Amino acid sequence: MDNLLETLxxxxxxxxxxxxxxxxxxxxxxIRTAVFLLGTLGSVAGLYFLLDANLIxxxxxxxxxxxxxxLIIFGVMLTSKSPWVRFDAxxxxxxxxxxxxxxMFAGLCTLLLPGEWSGGPVLEQxxxxxxxxxxxxxxxxxxxxxxxxxxxxxxxGAAYLARPEK
Amino acid sequence: MxxxxxxxxxxxxxxxxxxxxxxxxxxxxxxxxIGVELVLNAANINLIAxxxxxxxxxxxxxxxxxxxxxxxxxxxxxxAIAIFMNFYNSFQTVDVDRGDELRG
Numbered sequence: 240m241d242n243l244l245e246t247l248x249x250x251x252x253x254x255x256x257x258x259x260x261x262x263x264x265x266x267x268x269x270i271r272t273a274v275f276l277l278g279t280l281g282s283v284a285g286l287y288f289l290l291d292a293n294l295i296x297x298x299x300x301x302x303x304x305x306x307x308x309x310l311i312i313f314g315v316m317l318t319s320k321s322p323w324v325r326f327d328a329x330x331x332x333x334x335x336x337x338x339x340x341x342x343m344f345a346g347l348c349t350l351l352l353p354g355e356w357s358g359g360p361v362l363e364q365x366x367x368x369x370x371x372x373x374x375x376x377x378x379x380x381x382x383x384x385x386x387x388x389x390x391x392x393x394x395x396g397a398a399y400l401a402r403p404e405k
Numbered sequence: 406m407x408x409x410x411x412x413x414x415x416x417x418x419x420x421x422x423x424x425x426x427x428x429x430x431x432x433x434x435x436x437x438x439i440g441v442e443l444v445l446n447a448a449n450i451n452l453i454a455x456x457x458x459x460x461x462x463x464x465x466x467x468x469x470x471x472x473x474x475x476x477x478x479x480x481x482x483x484x485a486i487a488i489f490m491n492f493y494n495s496f497q498t499v500d501v502d503r504g505d506e507l508r509g
Contacts, residue, residue: 264427
């Protein structure tokens with residue numbers, strides 16, 4: 240019963256994520272594209288909950304859906320005279336791009352489908368938020384510190400790049 | 406049929422391909438940035454799925470890698486938006502096909 244519910248939840252959220260991703264590609268209005276991206280990000284966060292990655296799901300919702308998406312929408316508003324302005328690729332370009340993407344998907348599927356992935360045993364108990372936090376501040380302390388320096392550099396760099404010209 | 410690792414991998418492959426498609430067919434610079442976000446999300450699904458289904462240790466390496474991917478994605482988006490604003494100030498548009506001033 241529990242398994243059935245999990246399967247159902249996976250298919251609902253996977254379908255929503257894939258459908259929104261299709262919407263991202265198909266819609267020509269950039270604001271609609273951003274809203275479809277919100278759908279994908281939200282349902283991917285749901286998939287993270289299914290995969291017992293509670294902390295990552297929360298970070299996905301806070302940083303991606305809350306931060307990055309708002310940044311993108313601000314970017315749209317600051318860089319277009321009207322939200323309805325559009326410039327589309329030509330039909331030939333779209334056909335070639337679809338062909339390339341379809342081939343890439345087919346190639347990835349042929350790689351993945353027969354694969355038997357072996358590794359360590361499946362975890363008995365899913366990693367708790369405490370485990371992730373402890374690992375972040377012990378084994379992964381160096382990348383953690385490098386990431387904080389990167390954030391500082393990005394903050395200064397973005398402010399420098401976006402300042403008005405003198 | 407129980408949901409296994411392959412289900413997640415196929416979903417991630419699908420979202421990855423759509424991200425590539427989005428990057429190639431959008432001429433709006435911010436549309437291209439959104440395509441990059443889709444690709445990074447597909448990579449994250451793979452990392453978390455592998456962390457759940459094959460990681461034997463207690464330290465959740467896949468989850469930690471996903472944290473850093475999200476962080477890099479946020480940093481990249483901030484810098485990209487700043488560059489697009491500069492681009493917009495120079496060209497009065499964010500159509501990437503118009504940014505050909507360096508073309509010989």
